Every structure is written in C-alpha cells, then in structure tokens.
Amino acid sequence: MVDEPKSAGTSSEEDQIALRLTKVAALRELQIEPWGNGFSVTHCCAEVNLAHDGDDAEKLTAAAKSYTVAGRIVALRSMGKLAFIGVRGATRPRDPALTPTGRRATDLQLMLRKDASVGWDLIKYLDLGDQIVATGRAIRTRTGELSLETTEIKLAAKALRPLPEKWHGLSEMETRYRRRYVDLIANPEVRDTFVARAKLVSTLRRFLDERGFLEVETPTLHTAEQAGGAAARPFNTHHNTLDLDLKMRIATELHLKRLVVGGLERVYEVGRIWRNEGIDRSHNPEFTSVEFYWAHATWLDLIALTEELLAALARAVRGSEKIIYQGQDIDLTPPYDKVSMIEYVAAALAPDLRGVSAQLDALSNLLPSAWANFERFASRYGWTGDVREAEKKLAHAATLGDRIAWAFGTFCEPALPKDRPVFVVDFPLETSPLSRKRDSEPRLVDRFELFVAGMEVANAFSELNDPRDQEARFRAQVDARARGDQEAMPFDADFIRALEHGMPPTAGEGLGIDRLAMLLTDSASIRDVILFPLLRPEAK
RNA sequence: GAGCCGCUAGCUCAACUGGUAGAGCAAUGGCCUUUUAAGCCAUUGGCUGGGGGUUCGAGUCCCCCGCGGCUCACCA
Known part of the structure; x- marks a missing residue:
C-alpha cells in the first residue's frame, strides 16, 4: 500500500x-x-x-x-x-x-x-x-x-x-509565558511593563546611590551553614570540582551585614533570590530583592526612608503618588499608618487593656483554648475563613510570638486598609531571629513590615548586633528545625564571628522588586512582571 | 495539595439534549494607486491536549493522565 x-x-x-x-x-x-x-x-x-x-x-x-x-x-x-x-x-x-x-x-x-x-x-x-x-x-x-x-x-x-492574529493577538497565558518573544511582538503593552520595571530598578539604584549607599554583589551559592537570612526552604545544587553540596541563597542579609562590619556602612544589593516554595499570584521560585543596610540608623529612620522611596518610585514609574492597582485607588503619599500587631490581636482577646506590655502580659496568660476564639475575631475583623484550617495552624504555634503572628496573619491582615500602605509594627521576638530587641519591651523587636494592596512588600528592622544574643537566636532556630520547622535558619558560625568583631548599630530592609513592579504596573500576577516565569516543561 | 474552569486550524473563537468539525484573521491564486482589523472573488489548512471506556455513532457522556488559569490551603 x-x-x-x-x-x-x-x-x-x-x-x-x-x-x-x-x-x-x-x-x-x-x-x-x-x-x-x-x-x-x-x-x-x-x-x-x-x-x-x-x-x-x-x-x-x-x-x-x-x-x-x-x-x-x-x-x-x-x-x-x-x-x-x-x-x-x-x-x-x-x-x-x-x-x-x-x-x-x-x-x-x-x-x-x-x-x-x-x-x-x-x-x-x-x-x-x-x-x-x-x-x-x-x-x-x-x-x-x-x-x-x-x-x-x-x-x-x-x-x-x-x-498571531493581528486583532486579538496572543491571549492564552500559558503560551504568552512560554513564548515571551511572541508575546512581546503581539502585545506591545507587555514591553511597557518591562520598561516600567527597569525604570523602577534604575530609580531605586539612583535613590540609594544618592544617599551614599554602595552597591555590591554577594554570593548566590551558599554552603548549608550560610543559607539563612529568611524563613524559607532553599534549592540544592552541587559544585563538581570541589565536590561540594551548595544551596541557592534565600536572602542577601547575612553577607551584607558582614560588609557593614567591614566598614561598608551603607550597602545594598539588588539580586536574585531562590526559594523552594509554592507558586501563586505573588510568589515565583526565583525573584528579585533589594536589601540595604544603613549603619547608625534605626528602624524608625527606615520608616521615613521607605515612605520617601515608595513615593519616588511611584512618581518615576507612574508619574504620580496616587496609583490604581487592580481597580483600587492607592495613595502612596507619605506618611503611612502604623498598625500594631499586639494591639490588633489584643483588641479581640484582651480588649480592655492599654499599652503593649500590659497586652502582652494578658496574651501570655491566655489558656490555649482562649486563642481559638474565632467569634471575637470574626465580629471585630469580619473574618470568614475556615475554622478547622485555622485551628490546625494554631496547633503548630509553639510560642506566644507564634500565636500572635498566627492571629494577626489569619484575622487581622485581611482587614488592613487597602487604599494606602500600612506599616505593621510590634513584632514578637520569636518570629524575628535577626532583629534587635526593643529596649522598652524585650518581648518585641524593632521591626516593621510594609503592606500594600494586601501584599508584603518590605520587611525591615534594627539589626541585632549583640553576638551572644544572635548566637542564642540561631540556637533557637536550630531547635525549631529539629522540631520539624524546615524553614528555620542554620547556625552560621562565621556570621557570629563577624558580629564578634563589632557591627555598628544598623538598620536594614528588604524589598520585593517583583511585587513593587506589580503594584506600579497594575499587574495581577507576579508572572506578568517576570519575563520567563517558571513553568512545568511543555508536554512532548 | 483541594475545588472550579480551560485546552478545537498558525492565531482568536463557534459547534443546543451525542448525529457529516465551522467562522474571522493569517496563508495560497487572482483584481485593485491612499489603506487603517483595507475591500472583492476563489482555494487550502484539523489525531478536537494524550490514553482508555460507553454507544450504531463521541469535540460533546464516563474514567485516567498532561499542561495552564482562578480560588482556597501550604508557604511568609
């Protein structure tokens, strides 16, 4: 035939x-x-x-x-x-x-x-x-x-x-991500997004350069001991000649602070970070952060600097401090509100008390069952989540700090204002292994996170520079890892040695470039501001 | 990881309760000296994501698998 x-x-x-x-x-x-x-x-x-x-x-x-x-x-x-x-x-x-x-x-x-x-x-x-x-x-x-x-x-x-067709272009998201070269031809507004992203980064660099910060590059290949600086699971890799198992960095923090010890007292790095975690609208396994460290400043200086920076980025990229993100008007004009984690949680569970220390005392005296008071949270913050899921998470909260972080993250965070950025302050010690204790209340640290449009875009604190305290915090992380916390940090002995040489009092901050790019380009997904987001390989 | 949705021509999409897979754009052959998603005439192009099943008959119904999107969870 x-x-x-x-x-x-x-x-x-x-x-x-x-x-x-x-x-x-x-x-x-x-x-x-x-x-x-x-x-x-x-x-x-x-x-x-x-x-x-x-x-x-x-x-x-x-x-x-x-x-x-x-x-x-x-x-x-x-x-x-x-x-x-x-x-x-x-x-x-x-x-x-x-x-x-x-x-x-x-x-x-x-x-x-x-x-x-x-x-x-x-x-x-x-x-x-x-x-x-x-x-x-x-x-x-x-x-x-x-x-x-x-x-x-x-x-x-x-x-x-x-x-692709001249009128409708290329619309299937999968093909657009896989064949970005075609997407950039057929959908020219995609080019605008990446021009805006580049403008964001160059404005950021100029902002820091003008204030005397030195841009540096630190290793992205870390030994197991070095792969700390954040709560995340790393990617594993291997160097052949040295026959050395390595991990991709999950943060730039610990190397940058070593540089502050060495006298590079205003230093920053814009760089790729890898975290071996899930993928969703605001998470890609590789992303870009900027971290900067500023000797002889405190977290309060960073609040002012962050406000100034966000407003400058919005002006440079959007031409205005007032932006629209996914239909929501957001005003980035400083100053931004501060919200206390402790006060927000105490407002539901210990409503009569004033002052974070008194509130902490009350929260620490609560019976475990009292934390599961979902009705109080629901009536105060309009929470409508899954009770069983929330209980499951509460069961994993080993310390008072973990319970406060659980309650805030579960009930209060979704209720934060959406039309302007918010600094969340008064973080518990246990969830902040690299932050300086607050002098007036050592159960808390001098730290903030900045939330915009429901996304965490910045995390900043006065740095812990007491080597013995840092040693104890690392040990607590090692214990947490032994208990099964896969995101706990390793004990970085060389970092302790660096602190033992004396690090000046320093404030440091990390910003997620991709999330800032989402905000300033009105992109719903982090994949829309990453040229080649990670996807499963195409089926043959 | 769970739920929902999607996957049909190069692209964008149709195809009712199962009954011969279709249109527009693109392509090909023509006509055309001011078009704007150019127009007109004609012509091609399909393993309907993959595999199995039910049926006389499956794009459509059932099962398994793949890839993606959204939501939730995990994860900060």
Missing part, C-alpha cells in the same frame, strides 16, 4: 514554514541574503513618530528629512501599485509608549509606490513577521496618517513562522 500524496496544503504552520523557505531559496537566487547584516539604520520608528507627531503635511514637506528605520512587518496591505506596510520597531527605554496624539510610538506605517520604491519587487517575498529596513521621508497620507514615503526597502531578516 502506497501513502496517499499529502494534499498541497498552504495553511498549517508546517506548510507556511515550507512556503517561506521556498521564498528564502528564491531570494538567494536573486542574490538577496534573507539573513544579511550590516544595514545602515539611521533612526528608530519611535524617533520619526515623536519628531513629527503633530506636524501637518506642509510642515512635513518642508522638513524633507530622510530616515532609514528598521522593524518588523505587522501589517501588509498591497493594492497593485501602492502598498502600505505596518512596521513595529524597537522599544527604547527612554521613549514614551504613546506619542502625544496617542499613537504607539514604536509603530510606523510605510507607504510604497510601485514606480517610486526601490525594492518594490521584494514585496512578493515579504511576509508578516519579517524584519525590514526602509528609507524615506515622513508624510501624511490622504487619510492623515503619519507614514514613511518609502523610496527603498530591504529585507533584514526573514521570519519563517507566522505571527
């Missing part, structure tokens, strides 16, 4: 690639290299758009300036002796996404006449997706669109695969 000859199809992706390859061969017959180089490009599409956005036809004629631009064909309308080619050029970080008249700055239309364009015959070999180089003058078409009256067109790089 002989195979039926395949029907001479022309529409499957395979067929389209085959067809484009025949064009490649035909072009080479014509001595045209489909993937040539060395083209002289004098301008970007965006430059033409921004230079002439509001110019009328007379002004354009008077200008009579020749441009040679490059870009990708995203529309192709040919009508015999006249053709219009839609070109999407490069996105440049300093250009606005839209021109003053509201057109996308990267997109420029070419107009070609059969009798006035060198390369007209090339059109029949061109496809949507091809990279081209075009020369011409800016004009207004009869319908008034700014266009390049093209005198010469060249193929710069042939595309073998078809682009």
Whole structure:
C-alpha cells in the first residue's frame, strides 16, 4: 500500500514554514541574503513618530528629512501599485509608549509606490513577521496618517513562522509565558511593563546611590551553614570540582551585614533570590530583592526612608503618588499608618487593656483554648475563613510570638486598609531571629513590615548586633528545625564571628522588586512582571 | 495539595439534549494607486491536549493522565 500524496496544503504552520523557505531559496537566487547584516539604520520608528507627531503635511514637506528605520512587518496591505506596510520597531527605554496624539510610538506605517520604491519587487517575498529596513521621508497620507514615503526597502531578516492574529493577538497565558518573544511582538503593552520595571530598578539604584549607599554583589551559592537570612526552604545544587553540596541563597542579609562590619556602612544589593516554595499570584521560585543596610540608623529612620522611596518610585514609574492597582485607588503619599500587631490581636482577646506590655502580659496568660476564639475575631475583623484550617495552624504555634503572628496573619491582615500602605509594627521576638530587641519591651523587636494592596512588600528592622544574643537566636532556630520547622535558619558560625568583631548599630530592609513592579504596573500576577516565569516543561 | 474552569486550524473563537468539525484573521491564486482589523472573488489548512471506556455513532457522556488559569490551603 502506497501513502496517499499529502494534499498541497498552504495553511498549517508546517506548510507556511515550507512556503517561506521556498521564498528564502528564491531570494538567494536573486542574490538577496534573507539573513544579511550590516544595514545602515539611521533612526528608530519611535524617533520619526515623536519628531513629527503633530506636524501637518506642509510642515512635513518642508522638513524633507530622510530616515532609514528598521522593524518588523505587522501589517501588509498591497493594492497593485501602492502598498502600505505596518512596521513595529524597537522599544527604547527612554521613549514614551504613546506619542502625544496617542499613537504607539514604536509603530510606523510605510507607504510604497510601485514606480517610486526601490525594492518594490521584494514585496512578493515579504511576509508578516519579517524584519525590514526602509528609507524615506515622513508624510501624511490622504487619510492623515503619519507614514514613511518609502523610496527603498530591504529585507533584514526573514521570519519563517507566522505571527498571531493581528486583532486579538496572543491571549492564552500559558503560551504568552512560554513564548515571551511572541508575546512581546503581539502585545506591545507587555514591553511597557518591562520598561516600567527597569525604570523602577534604575530609580531605586539612583535613590540609594544618592544617599551614599554602595552597591555590591554577594554570593548566590551558599554552603548549608550560610543559607539563612529568611524563613524559607532553599534549592540544592552541587559544585563538581570541589565536590561540594551548595544551596541557592534565600536572602542577601547575612553577607551584607558582614560588609557593614567591614566598614561598608551603607550597602545594598539588588539580586536574585531562590526559594523552594509554592507558586501563586505573588510568589515565583526565583525573584528579585533589594536589601540595604544603613549603619547608625534605626528602624524608625527606615520608616521615613521607605515612605520617601515608595513615593519616588511611584512618581518615576507612574508619574504620580496616587496609583490604581487592580481597580483600587492607592495613595502612596507619605506618611503611612502604623498598625500594631499586639494591639490588633489584643483588641479581640484582651480588649480592655492599654499599652503593649500590659497586652502582652494578658496574651501570655491566655489558656490555649482562649486563642481559638474565632467569634471575637470574626465580629471585630469580619473574618470568614475556615475554622478547622485555622485551628490546625494554631496547633503548630509553639510560642506566644507564634500565636500572635498566627492571629494577626489569619484575622487581622485581611482587614488592613487597602487604599494606602500600612506599616505593621510590634513584632514578637520569636518570629524575628535577626532583629534587635526593643529596649522598652524585650518581648518585641524593632521591626516593621510594609503592606500594600494586601501584599508584603518590605520587611525591615534594627539589626541585632549583640553576638551572644544572635548566637542564642540561631540556637533557637536550630531547635525549631529539629522540631520539624524546615524553614528555620542554620547556625552560621562565621556570621557570629563577624558580629564578634563589632557591627555598628544598623538598620536594614528588604524589598520585593517583583511585587513593587506589580503594584506600579497594575499587574495581577507576579508572572506578568517576570519575563520567563517558571513553568512545568511543555508536554512532548 | 483541594475545588472550579480551560485546552478545537498558525492565531482568536463557534459547534443546543451525542448525529457529516465551522467562522474571522493569517496563508495560497487572482483584481485593485491612499489603506487603517483595507475591500472583492476563489482555494487550502484539523489525531478536537494524550490514553482508555460507553454507544450504531463521541469535540460533546464516563474514567485516567498532561499542561495552564482562578480560588482556597501550604508557604511568609
């Protein structure tokens, strides 16, 4: 039995690639290299758009300036002796996404006449997706669109695969994440998100540089002993030559504080962190943090600095301190409210007492059963969660601090105000193994977390610099690990040795760059601000 | 990890209680000197995510598996 000859199809992706390859061969017959180089490009599409956005036809004629631009064909309308080619050029970080008249700055239309364009015959070999180089003058078409009256067109790089549909683009999130290169072509607003993210990071660096902070880079490969600085499970890896098991860092904290000991007293690192945890809308296994350490400052200085920083980032990225996130107006204008963990929890369980010390006394005297007073929390904070789940978590809370953190996280956190950032303060000692004890109440630490839109975006505290106290805290972490807490920190003996040389009193803070980027680009998922988020491999 | 939803042509989506898998865009062949999601005529393109089952007959119903999205949980 002989195979039926395949029907001479022309529409499957395979067929389209085959067809484009025949064009490649035909072009080479014509001595045209489909993937040539060395083209002289004098301008970007965006430059033409921004230079002439509001110019009328007379002004354009008077200008009579020749441009040679490059870009990708995203529309192709040919009508015999006249053709219009839609070109999407490069996105440049300093250009606005839209021109003053509201057109996308990267997109420029070419107009070609059969009798006035060198390369007209090339059109029949061109496809949507091809990279081209075009020369011409800016004009207004009869319908008034700014266009390049093209005198010469060249193929710069042939595309073998078809682009997604021009109107709806590429919409399936899975494909957009897996083939970000196509997403960036088909959905140009994705480019805007990553331009905004880059602006956020550069503004952050400038902010810290201007205040005398030194940017450094510390190891991302940690020994088991070094892999602390946060409550998280690390990724494991291995160095072959040293035959050494290593872990990817879960924080930059401990190395940066070693540098403060060494005299780099204002120091920061923007860097990749890996945490071997679940994935959801606000967690990716690898993400970017900035941590900065500021000798002779306290957590209260960090509150002021954080307010200033957030407002500056919002102005730089969004042009305003008032932003909208997922439909919610959020005002980032300082100052921000402070909410006490202790007071919030005590308000439900020990409502008559004033002052955190008295409230702590009362909370520490509560019977275990008294903590499970879900009705009190529900009536005060509108909690509607799963009682059995909450009880399960409470059962794991070994210390008073753990119970306070449980109650706050479970009941109070969802009730925090949503229209402005909030500093959560008065953290219990047990949940803060690297923070300095509060002088006036040693059951608490000098620490805050900043919440915006229900997300933790910053964690900061006055650093613990008493080496013997740090040693005891590490030991408590080792004990917790022995009890089954897989996120407890290891005992980092070298870090203790560093503290024994004397670290000046220091305040330190960590910010989640990805979450800030979500906020300032109005992105619902962390995957939308990470170019290549981690996904399971595609099925074969 | 649990629940819900999704996976159909290169892309975006249809296909009622099971009855011959369809449209638009893209592609291919034509016509066209001002288009704007260009238009008109014609033509292709499918293992309906994978596997099993029920049935005369499965995109549709049942079971298993894969990948993704959302919600919850875990996790800070």
